Every structure is written in structure tokens, then in C-alpha cells.
Amino acid sequence: MVNRMVTGAHYGLRDWLAQRVTAVAIAAYSIFVGAWLLLHPQPGYDGWTGLFSSNVMRTFSLLFLLAVFYHAWIGVRDIVMDYVKPAFIRLAIHVVVILLLVLYTLWSVQILWGM
Amino acid sequence: MKFRIYRYNPETDGRPAMRDYELDLESGDRMLLDALMLLKEQDDSLGFRKSCREGVCGSDAININGRNGLACITPLSSLKQPIELRPLPGLPVIRDLIVDMTQFFKQYHSIKPYLVNNDPPPETERLQSPAARAELDGLYECILCACCSTSCPSFWWNPDKFVGPAGLLQAYRFIADTRDQATAERLDYLEDPYRLFRCHTIMSCVEVCPKGLNPTEAIGKIKDLMVKRMV
Numbered sequence: 001m002v003n004r005m006v007t008g009a010h011y012g013l014r015d016w017l018a019q020r021v022t023a024v025a026i027a028a029y030s031i032f033v034g035a036w037l038l039l040h041p042q043p044g045y046d047g048w049t050g051l052f053s054s055n056v057m058r059t060f061s062l063l064f065l066l067a068v069f070y071h072a073w074i075g076v077r078d079i080v081m082d083y084v085k086p087a088f089i090r091l092a093i094h095v096v097v098i099l100l101l102v103l104y105t106l107w108s109v110q111i112l113w114g115m
Numbered sequence: 116m117k118f119r120i121y122r123y124n125p126e127t128d129g130r131p132a133m134r135d136y137e138l139d140l141e142s143g144d145r146m147l148l149d150a151l152m153l154l155k156e157q158d159d160s161l162g163f164r165k166s167c168r169e170g171v172c173g174s175d176a177i178n179i180n181g182r183n184g185l186a187c188i189t190p191l192s193s194l195k196q197p198i199e200l201r202p203l204p205g206l207p208v209i210r211d212l213i214v215d216m217t218q219f220f221k222q223y224h225s226i227k228p229y230l231v232n233n234d235p236p237p238e239t240e241r242l243q244s245p246a247a248r249a250e251l252d253g254l255y256e257c258i259l260c261a262c263c264s265t266s267c268p269s270f271w272w273n274p275d276k277f278v279g280p281a282g283l284l285q286a287y288r289f290i291a292d293t294r295d296q297a298t299a300e301r302l303d304y305l306e307d308p309y310r311l312f313r314c315h316t317i318m319s320c321v322e323v324c325p326k327g328l329n330p331t332e333a334i335g336k337i338k339d340l341m342v343k344r345m346v
Contacts (some may be wrong), residue, residue, distance in 0.1 A: 007276045009266070012312035035160045078315075081308065106309045 015074045022067035029064035058112040065108045069101045116140055116150065117197035122163065124210050132206070133199075140191070147194065148175055148187040162211035170325060176203055178214050183262035183323045203265040205274060218274045219261045219281070226278060226286040226304070231297035247293040254288035254333060256326050257281060262329055263320035265325030269313040276309035280320035280330035283311065287333035290340065302341055311337060 040047050051057055076097050084090045116138045123131035138152055144150060148168055155161050163186070164174040165231065170188035170300050177186055178201040180194055191198075205215040232241065264270045264279035286305060305311040309336065320330040 005275050007307055007309045009308055011258060011309040013306055013338070015308070016312055016338065017342060017345075043139050082269075082313075098255075 002088055019071055019074045022071040025064060025067035026071065029060065029067075032060075052112065061112055062108060066105065073097065073101055116191065118150070118154065119197045119199045120154070120211070121201040122161070122211055123208055124160075124162075125208070135197070144257065145190055145192075146187055147179065147189040147191055147198070150177075150191055150198075151200075153187055160211075162213050164213055171258060173258035173323060176262045176265075176325075177201065178203055178262040183266045185260060185262070185274070185325045203261055205265045205271040206261070214261075214265075216261060219264055220259075222264070222274070222278045222282040223259065223285060225310075226282050226289070226301070227297070228285050228289065230289065230292065230295050231300075232294055233296060240296045243293055250291045250293070251288060253328055254284060256292060257284055257288075257328055258326060260325065262323045262325055263328075266319045266323045267314075268317070268319070269315065273309060273313055277303070277313035278310050280314070280334070283314070284328060284330040284333045287337050290337065298340075299344075302337070302344065305337060306341060 012046070036051065037043070043051070077094065078091050080090055084093060118136040118138065119133045120136060121131055122128070122134045136157065137245070138150055138153055138157070140150065140153075144153065146168075148165055155163075161175065165187065166172040166174040168175075168187045170185050173185070175283050176183060177188040179186070179189055180199050180213055183203060200212060201215045202208050202212045206216065206218065209215050210236040229286075259281060261281060263284075264281045267277075267280055283305075286301060290298050290301050296300075314331075314334050316331055316335075318331045321328075321332075323329070
């Protein structure tokens with residue numbers, strides 16, 4: 001069979017934009033946690049549980065993790081697009097990565113609200 | 116002056132090899148292309164392309180000491196010896212420093228590098244304001260030498276799918292042209308994870324362009340327009 005070259009999936013912009021927006025969210029959270037650690041150099045168990053006891057901090061953390069997972073998904077897919085050519089293997093890797101990221105999301109909720 | 120040059124003739128050589136050359140230069144020999152022409156007198160089996168010998172035609176683009184550039188406008192005095200010359204990376208080698216540019220021009224053609232305007236042609240010409248004309252500065256000067264596209268890893272990995280910096284610069288040249296009426300179609304064509312979005316803004320293209328153009332900026336402007344029409 002002739003190997004046809006196929007392009008024209010008509011997406012890309014949304015993901016490119018999402019990668020930038022999630023990067024801002026990741027940066028904001030990292031700066032916040034960095035600043036908090038500077039103000040509380042040795043937080044200890046009580047310090048950490050105190051910080052994560054409010055729903056605002058938990059929600060902020062979940063948003064940060066969701067941003068990391070989405071950002072990672074776009075990045076991993078980009079790498080797979082460049083280096084894995086057979087469509088079947090590529091699809092399989094996509095499915096595994098998506099399932100893992102969904103699992104991580106559920107796990108994050110359990111960690112943040114399960115304390 | 117010492118040279119190490121990539122030699123490969125697919126009809127007779129099993130594999131490519133680097134061959135050493137030495138050359139005595141005279142005071143009039145200033146550019147790398149002058150040296151290449153003298154080397155060809157020494158060894159007439161050496162293959163390379165050249166035409167205008169003044170940085171206008173883009174024929175003599177090669178990889179010079181690891182960096183893509185035009186031999187005719189690269190001063191010999193700026194190069195560390197031995198000067199290592201290789202064909203442009205990422206394209207099939209026809210012979211020695213001559214590469215097959217088919218894939219590169221296929222990508223260039225894919226973006227419809229011509230004005231699309233369905234209005235009846237005017238008596239004289241389609242006029243532009245000086246400001247509208249100024250939009251094309253930094254875009255129309257491209258000579259399609261392929262220095263940029265062949266220094267781009269995204270083009271190395273996906274030369275059949277990623278348009279590449281040269282093609283994308285030209286795509287923006289027609290998007291930016293006020294006389295062109297196909298902006299929406301052009302953006303539709305480029306809205307693709309491969310054709311445009313393989314660019315990850317590493318700017319190798321800007322680094323090597325012998326005409327000092329900025330494909331990364333043009334690609335950024337295409338993305339800006341896509342965002343503008345989406346939101």
C-alpha cells in the first residue's frame with residue numbers, strides 16, 4: 001500500500017495557547033509556595049497541615065496540579081509526534097498517558113481532601 | 116588555508132567521508148566561495164552549487180563549521196581552520212555539497228506563495244499605502260536558500276509535514292499583504308499540529324538567516340492572528 005502523508009487535523013492553536021496559560025498558573029503557584037517557604041523556613045508538620053487546611057489552598061493546589069497535567073499532556077504528545085511514527089503505537093502511548101494523568105488527578109483530589 | 120570537506124558520490128562511494136584540502140590564497144580571495152572555486156580547480160570532482168556569487172540567489176547555502184550560511188558572503192577571515200564544509204543538514208545529498216531541495220520547495224509551494232485576489236485586475240496596479248507596504252519589510256527579502264529550514268530540528272524530524280521557517284515566513288508574507296484576500300484560508304491551512312505548531316520557538320532559523328530575517332517573529336504573528344480570530 002502506498003504510504004499516504006496525512007496532515008490537516010485542524011487543531012494546534014488551542015493546545016499551544018493552553019500550554020502558555022497553564023505555564024502562567026504553574027509559575028504563579030511555584031512563586032507562591034517559594035515565597036511561603038521563605039517566610040516559613042522550617043514549617044514542620046503543623047505548618048504544612050495548617051497551610052493545606054483551608055479549601056482555598058486546596059483548590060489552588062488542585063488547579064496547579066491540573067495545569068501541570070494538561071501541560072505535561074501537550075508536551076508528551078509533542079515528543080511522541082516527533083519520535084514515534086507508527087500510528088498504532090502512538091495511539092497506545094496517548095491512551096496510557098491520558099489514563100495515567102486522569103489517575104493522577106483523582107489521586108491529587110484524594111491527597112488534598114483526604115487529610 | 117586548511118579545509119575539511121564532506122565528499123560523497125552515491126554512485127561510486129559506499130559512504131560519505133571527510134577529505135582534507137590545502138590552499139594558498141591570494142589577496143583578492145576574500146569569500147569562502149572564492150576558495151571553493153579554487154579548490155574545484157585543484158580537484159574538479161568537487162560538487163557544489165553557485166550562481167550569483169553575491170548573496171542574492173541562495174544557491175551556495177552550505178554548512179560552514181557547523182553553521183548554515185552562504186559561501187559567497189562568508190568572509191574567509193571569519194572562519195576557524197580547518198574550515199569544515201558539509202551539505203545542508205536534513206536534506207538528501209545528491210553529491211558532495213549538493214542537496215536535493217525537492218522537499219523544501221514542496222513545503223514552500225504548499226502555502227500558496229502568490230497573491231490571491233479575486234477582484235478584476237485594475238488598469239495599472241493594485242496600490243498599497245506606504246504603511247501597508249512597510250508590513251512586507253523583513254518578509255519579501257527571503258531568497259529561499261534553505262539555511263533556516265535545514266537548521267530547524269522540527270524540519271529534520273518532519274520535513275514532509277512541517278512547513279518549516281522559510282515556508283512559514285512566506286506564508287506570513289502573503290497573510291500580511293493587504294492586497295491578498297485569502298487570509299482565512301491561509302490560516303485554516305496552517306491551523307495544524309504539524310504544519311505550523313511543530314515550531315517550538317528555538318530560533319535556530321533566526322540565528323542562521325544570511326539575510327538577517329526573523330522567521331520566528333513571523334510565525335509568532337501568524338499565531339497572534341489565529342488567537343485573535345478564535346477569541
